[in-house]
Structures are given as structure tokens and as C-alpha cells.
Amino acid sequence: MTRTLRMSSFTRIVDDADGRRALVNLYTNERVALDPELERALPRVLEVDLDEPRASGERLLWQLCGYELASRGILVPRDADSERVERRFLDSLRALVDAPPFFGVPRATSDELAGVPAIAFLGVRSAEGASYPGTASGPELLRRASRRLVGDRGQPRDLVDGRGHRPFDGPAVVDLGDVDLRRRDLDAWLDAVEAIVAALPATSRPVVVGGDHAMTYPVVKALYQRRGGRPFTLIQFDQHLDLQVRGELIGGRPRHHEPITHANFVSHVLALDPAMRVVQVGGAPYHSVPIANDAGWQQVRRDAVTQLSVLDIAAAGVDAIIRRLACDQDVYVTIDVDVLAAPTVRATGYPAPLGLDPALLFRLIEAAIVGNRVLGVDLMEFGVAPPQAGPATEVEADLLALLLCHVVSSLGPQLAR
Structure with missing residues (x-):
């Protein structure tokens, strides 16, 4: 295009x-x-x-x-x-603010990435689409944790895994800054994030750190439009469905879409194109769906949404799930931190009573990235209101910084080809 x-x-x-x-x-x-x-x-x-x-x-x-x-x-x-669209683009230019870069990588702007294969971090300090305020602190908490991982005097290229691989010693990894639109409404946030991602060259892969899960939608929309309207698959690691299942369903889809939130953004993604597909990984074993909508619910499961709950993963075995995730498709990977069991991550709106353990999540995310053609990745829904942050929150942030490092490690080889 x-x-x-x-x-x-x-x-x-x-x-x-x-x-x-x-x-x-x-x-x-x-x-x-x-x-x-x-x-x-x-x-x-x-x-x-x-x-x-x-x-x-x-x-x-x-x-x-x-x-x-x-x-x-x-x-x-x-x-x-x-x-309106032009003003939205121009507003997005003023939405980005400086922040200490993830892992100490260089700062960059979209124009500096022209023709350069690059992983581009973008923080989104949004809680406008959530029912609690803590997610706005997610980017700051994870930026600090990523710097702790590197060390006070370290460089990102110093990081090395047990196999001798250095995640940051490959294609360029840069930081675009944070989107911060305090005292602005949700539409302004959605517009700004979409415009910023749309401005990235096709050679870049955004890694978006939120922020509430509604912010996944504008990223997916921008990538969909950049591809000329070609559909792809959303691989969603999440405890919840994030689908609109109440109200009238026609053909498994809402007749009238409610305004986008972190709890229904997947329905908005599916509305972009009937051919969009979603694979939900690590979800709770049970969800509340009105029985009056059962026919529509079963149809959307047949046509558009594949569910691999935490119990499905335990029953099928990790290797079988990895084979299902590695499909050599065009995908976008979104990670809600509440897919991890509550003892591991509590700094989120709805901690999971039954979730995945960290090592398993790392393996599944690696399979989803390495086994497909990845358009972008995000990590959403982490954070607490500042007065509630403490040593336990820092430990959780350190774990998620390791996860972001693993994303870079898994994604880098695709850009080096």
C-alpha cells in the first residue's frame, strides 16, 4: 500500500x-x-x-x-x-512526552526510523478505558524496572540469556516516549495512539506498554489500515474475554457496539473486518455469558474466537498448545498481565484466582512470536495508584520487565531476516 x-x-x-x-x-x-x-x-x-x-x-x-x-x-x-482526521494527526505530535527509555535504549522519532528494521517501545499512560486508575502508572513502573534489569552503569547490549543470546545486540531497539493526555477524554487517547502507530514506517514493530487494554484497539486499527485492510489474527493472553456478550447479538456480533473499554475492545477489533480472528490464551475456565445469547455466543466461537483456557492448556499439554500457536500467520500479540496467577501479579484491576505461571507464559509468548509473522506486541493492565506502590509492586514490575526483554529476544530475529 x-x-x-x-x-x-x-x-x-x-x-x-x-x-x-x-x-x-x-x-x-x-x-x-x-x-x-x-x-x-x-x-x-x-x-x-x-x-x-x-x-x-x-x-x-x-x-x-x-x-x-x-x-x-x-x-x-x-x-x-x-x-477532524488531520487535527487528530497533529494532536498526536504533541501527545508524546519524554520518559526514561526502556532498558536504556536510544530515543527516536518515527521519521528517524524510515527504512530501518526496528522494535519501537511506546508507553501509554492511560486509565481512561478502565474501571480503575492504576494502569496509568504502568509505563513508569515498567520503565524503572527495565533500568534495574540493565543496572545503573549497564547498557542494553549487556543483557544476555542462558543460551548466550543477547536480545539487544541485533536489529535496532528504540523508545518513542510516552503518550500522556491527562485530563483528555478516551476518544483523544484512542486518536493519538492510532496516529502515532500509523506514522511508524512499515519496517518498525511497535511494542506498546500500557495503560488500559482499550489502547490495544487503536494499535490494531492502525496496523490493519497500514496493511490496506488485510485482516490478521489477534493472539490475546488474558484472563478475560474482553468481548461484548450482553445485549442483542446478530450472527454472534453485537447489534449495537457499546463505547470501547478495556472490557470489550475485542468486539471492536472483530468489527474492523469479518475476517479478523482472535485466539484467547490462558483465560479463566468459566465466564458469564447470558444464556439468552448462547446461540450467538456459540457462533462467534465457531467463526472468530478460539479459546485456550488455563484448564485447556493443562489438559492438552504445553507442546500441543505451542504447536497451535505457531501457525506461520500474520499476528498481533496482546498481553494482559492478569493472565498470570494472582500470587504472581496483584498490581492489576482484577488479579486472576487461577492463571498461568510465569515460565509457562514466557514459553507461550515466545511460541506465538517466533512461530508467526508479528506485526506488533503490547503489555497492558499493570499498575497501581502511586500511594499503593511498594516493594511487592517492584518485584512484579521486575518480572514484567523480564517478559518485555523476552519479547525483544523473540521478535528481533524476525527483523534481522
Whole structure:
């Protein structure tokens, strides 16, 4: 799918006091000097495909220039074809804030990743889609834990596993910062996350750290649209269904979708395309689904959702489940920390009375990543309100930092091919 840029409708050419010309976006107040070289290159920049693989020479320079001008809001995606969509894109440029990078990796912007195979961390400090406030602290807690894993004087490339593999000694791993839209509504969060992920080059793989689970939806939506509307499979490690099962179901799908939350985002993912599929791993053995909706529920299980509960995993055996997860498909992997048993992780809204143990979860996530073509990964629903954080929360965060390191270790070889 071709991805090109156009001039923002808010961009104007102005004359500075010294007689020099500049491109100014009146919405973001960003300014770029319009020197003769840029003026000559601009028509080419507006024509080049930002996702053209292996661009070289002048075309690579035009790509880099396009990403830089888009990062300042001077140019916007050509498919931002309404004022609302354009404002959403421009707002996303101001939604990112600096934060101590995960594992001490370099900071980067989307324009710096053009043509570069990279794993890109993105924190999302959102609790707007949850029924409790703690998830907003997740990125900060996990950033600190990742730095503890590396050590005060260590570098990410110092990390090595028992097989001698160094997860960060391969394709680029960078940090985009945190999305922070305090005092903004849920729609603003969804719009910002979608726009930030959509701005990433096709060579990048986002690893999103939340934040509430509603934020998975805009990531999946951005990746779906970047693929030109080609469906893929969501592999969901989660104690809960996160499906809308109440109200009228038509063909197994809600007749009227409720506003998105962390408890129903999967229904919104399925609404993107009838061919989208979901594999739910490690769920509770029982869920509440109104008996009046049983026919619709059974249909959605037949057509779109495969469930592998914690009891199914115990009965089938780990090797059998690994074979089912490694399907050589295009997938997005989402991890809700409540898939882990409550004695392991309590710093989440609804700790699991019966869940997976950490070593098993690590193995299953590795299988889901290594055995498929991964579009992105997220880790959601960790965190507590700051006054409640203590030594136990730090231990849980340390475990999840190890999990993020394992994600990088599993994902890196795909980008190196």
C-alpha cells in the first residue's frame, strides 16, 4: 500500500522579518525554513512512497525529508482527508512526552526510523478505558524496572540469556516516549495512539506498554489500515474475554457496539473486518455469558474466537498448545498481565484466582512470536495508584520487565531476516 504526504491545510508560507521564507503550521506553531533546496525538493517529497522498501539515493533523502516534515506537522498523511482526521494527526505530535527509555535504549522519532528494521517501545499512560486508575502508572513502573534489569552503569547490549543470546545486540531497539493526555477524554487517547502507530514506517514493530487494554484497539486499527485492510489474527493472553456478550447479538456480533473499554475492545477489533480472528490464551475456565445469547455466543466461537483456557492448556499439554500457536500467520500479540496467577501479579484491576505461571507464559509468548509473522506486541493492565506502590509492586514490575526483554529476544530475529 502506497503511503504519501500532502501539505497540511494549516501550513502557510510566511516571510520572516529578515526577508527569509518559512513554512509555518498555524495549528501546531511549528516552523521550518523554506530555503531554495527544500523548495526544489518539496514536489518530490510529496510524491515519494514513505514505505517504499530499500529506497536509495535521492528517493531515500526524499523519504527522510518527508518524515521530518510530517513530524513537525508541516506535511500530513494524504489519507488524513478531513479536518477532524488531520487535527487528530497533529494532536498526536504533541501527545508524546519524554520518559526514561526502556532498558536504556536510544530515543527516536518515527521519521528517524524510515527504512530501518526496528522494535519501537511506546508507553501509554492511560486509565481512561478502565474501571480503575492504576494502569496509568504502568509505563513508569515498567520503565524503572527495565533500568534495574540493565543496572545503573549497564547498557542494553549487556543483557544476555542462558543460551548466550543477547536480545539487544541485533536489529535496532528504540523508545518513542510516552503518550500522556491527562485530563483528555478516551476518544483523544484512542486518536493519538492510532496516529502515532500509523506514522511508524512499515519496517518498525511497535511494542506498546500500557495503560488500559482499550489502547490495544487503536494499535490494531492502525496496523490493519497500514496493511490496506488485510485482516490478521489477534493472539490475546488474558484472563478475560474482553468481548461484548450482553445485549442483542446478530450472527454472534453485537447489534449495537457499546463505547470501547478495556472490557470489550475485542468486539471492536472483530468489527474492523469479518475476517479478523482472535485466539484467547490462558483465560479463566468459566465466564458469564447470558444464556439468552448462547446461540450467538456459540457462533462467534465457531467463526472468530478460539479459546485456550488455563484448564485447556493443562489438559492438552504445553507442546500441543505451542504447536497451535505457531501457525506461520500474520499476528498481533496482546498481553494482559492478569493472565498470570494472582500470587504472581496483584498490581492489576482484577488479579486472576487461577492463571498461568510465569515460565509457562514466557514459553507461550515466545511460541506465538517466533512461530508467526508479528506485526506488533503490547503489555497492558499493570499498575497501581502511586500511594499503593511498594516493594511487592517492584518485584512484579521486575518480572514484567523480564517478559518485555523476552519479547525483544523473540521478535528481533524476525527483523534481522
